[in-house]
Amino acid sequence: SFRLGLQVRVIDGEMGKGVFADKDFSSEGLVLREAPLVGAQHSRNKRDAMVCSHCFRYVGSIEQQLARRLLQNDGEEDASDDVMDSDGEPTTSMDDEERDEVGGEDMDENDEHCGCSGNSKMKKALPSDARSALARGALVLPYSNQFPLPPVVTCKGGCQDDVHCSDMCADAAWAAYHSLLCTGPSSHCKNTDALVSFKEFADETNDIFHIAAQVIAGTLLRARKLESTIRGKHESALLRAWEPFAMSFKLLWWETVALPSDVDPVDERQFRNQMKEIAAQSLSLLKSAICEENYAPLFSLEIYGHIIGMFELNNLEIVVASPVEEYFLYIDDLPPAAKAEAEVYTKPFLDALGDDYAAYCQGSGLYSLQSCMNHSCRPNAKAFKIDEDRDGHAVLLTTRPIRKGEEATISYIHEDASLDERRAALADYAFVCRCSRCLEES
Numbered sequence: 001s002f003r004l005g006l007q008v009r010v011i012d013g014e015m016g017k018g019v020f021a022d023k024d025f026s027s028e029g030l031v032l033r034e035a036p037l038v039g040a041q042h043s044r045n046k047r048d049a050m051v052c053s054h055c056f057r058y059v060g061s062i063e064q065q066l067a068r069r070l071l072q073n074d075g076e077e078d079a080s081d082d083v084m085d086s087d088g089e090p091t092t093s094m095d096d097e098e099r100d101e102v103g104g105e106d107m108d109e110n111d112e113h114c115g116c117s118g119n120s121k122m123k124k125a126l127p128s129d130a131r132s133a134l135a136r137g138a139l140v141l142p143y144s145n146q147f148p149l150p151p152v153v154t155c156k157g158g159c160q161d162d163v164h165c166s167d168m169c170a171d172a173a174w175a176a177y178h179s180l181l182c183t184g185p186s187s188h189c190k191n192t193d194a195l196v197s198f199k200e201f202a203d204e205t206n207d208i209f210h211i212a213a214q215v216i217a218g219t220l221l222r223a224r225k226l227e228s229t230i231r232g233k234h235e236s237a238l239l240r241a242w243e244p245f246a247m248s249f250k251l252l253w254w255e256t257v258a259l260p261s262d263v264d265p266v267d268e269r270q271f272r273n274q275m276k277e278i279a280a281q282s283l284s285l286l287k288s289a290i291c292e293e294n295y296a297p298l299f300s301l302e303i304y305g306h307i308i309g310m311f312e313l314n315n316l317e318i319v320v321a322s323p324v325e326e327y328f329l330y331i332d333d334l335p336p337a338a339k340a341e342a343e344v345y346t347k348p349f350l351d352a353l354g355d356d357y358a359a360y361c362q363g364s365g366l367y368s369l370q371s372c373m374n375h376s377c378r379p380n381a382k383a384f385k386i387d388e389d390r391d392g393h394a395v396l397l398t399t400r401p402i403r404k405g406e407e408a409t410i411s412y413i414h415e416d417a418s419l420d421e422r423r424a425a426l427a428d429y430a431f432v433c434r435c436s437r438c439l440e441e442s
């Protein structure tokens with residue numbers, strides 16, 4: 001991070017560490033572009049966007065993306081009856097803020113709905129000839145070659161869960177965590193049935209368990225590798241392997257998770273015990289799937305709770321703009337004659353998608369440097385998603401100049417609020433804000 005002009009430093013015992021500028025940054029400048037350390041697309045979002053599960057780039061073609069949305073949705077129920085939302089609710093994390101901060105601009109731009117579908121809220125069934133061409137892979141839509149995407153690279157282990165944009169991403173994911181988390185025939189996991197159950201349970205309860213599994217599998221694989229070079233026991237290898245996550249702030253998930261508004265405060269203990277029980281069930285399935293005796297300490301409920309807690313407190317929303325939406329907007333912008341000609345082919349698809357034509361890739365990730373950034377109600381930077389971003393990188397921009405030596409801060413909440421409102425919003429993050437604005441106002 002020195003090379004980036006940023007430095008992580010300890011502030012004090014209460015605040016912990018923060019990120020400091022090691023050089024002057026001008027206003028509205030790019031401070032940092034960072035790939036997630038771990039991250040996953042929300043399970044529910046997989047129907048809307050086929051992306052590389054390692055770097056989050058869209059893959060295939062416009063036609064394959066449409067097939068995913070329009071054919072895979074057949075007969076599937078909306079997963080809105082999950083015990084918790086796919087992005088980790090009822091817990092509150094930076095997600096809530098970042099959905100606006102990181103995804104906000106894209107979403108605002110998405111408000112320019114494609115005008116060519118008339119009443120786009122109403123979905124119309126796809127005509128059978130179009131459906132059949134889509135299913136056979138025989139569909140070629142006009143101008144779709146203007147939106148080239150990398151071809152789909154299937155998982156090395158043969159699972160259907162993950163696809164990639166390149167062999168490089170497939171190899172990187174395999175080496176980093178997927179060899180243990182693959183449910184395909186070549187998986188290195190010791191019990192694929194348990195792994196399938198673990199994944200189903202995460203889909204039904206909390207997406208964050210998928211990412212916690214990446215943290216555990218990744219640590220285990222790194223520890224195994226390190227053992228050959230480190231003298232000493234498994235524990236020292238495990239400690240070294242844990243280093244990428246050691247920096248991030250951690251609290252026990254079930255003790256810090258915000259109480260949902262529909263839970264009566266008198267039932268708080270019962271709610272926290274329920275969360276703990278859900279985490280224990282998830283961990284038990286993961287243990288059956290990938291636990292190794294040498295690394296058993298990694299599979300304690302305490303560690304699992306801290307990994308989920310770390311994620312809840314530090315994660316950012318991953319948002320990637322959709323080429324499908326851009327394609328339909330492009331058709332809508334064509335000169336009238338060309339547009340009319342193209343719409344003969346495109347309109348049935350747009351009508352079948354309804355408003356969902358604008359759906360985009362959504363997930364959440366842990367970013368190592370940004371997870372060390374403290375909150376301020378008078379921030380000098382913001383986590384942002386720029387249009388050109390075609391992958392899961394998070395971007396940090398200055399909102400005013402930052403001088404060398406000054407702390408770089410972001411706002412976890414909407415800072416346009418009164419002191420009391422800000423305090424209430426920050427209670428979800430389990431701290432009382434000590435920023436200069438709060439100190440002045442209190």
Ligand SMILES: C[S@@+](CC[C@H](N)C(=O)[O-])C[C@H]1O[C@@H](n2cnc3c(N)ncnc32)[C@H](O)[C@@H]1O
Binds near residue numbers: 015
């Ligand atoms: C994402 S972490 C930021 C890095 C953290 N300071 C650390 O040492 O890892 C968020 C935690 O940092 C502390 N924190 C962040 N901003 C703060 C602020 N304005 N006032 C007090 N504590 C803050 C809180 O404990 C919060 O839960």
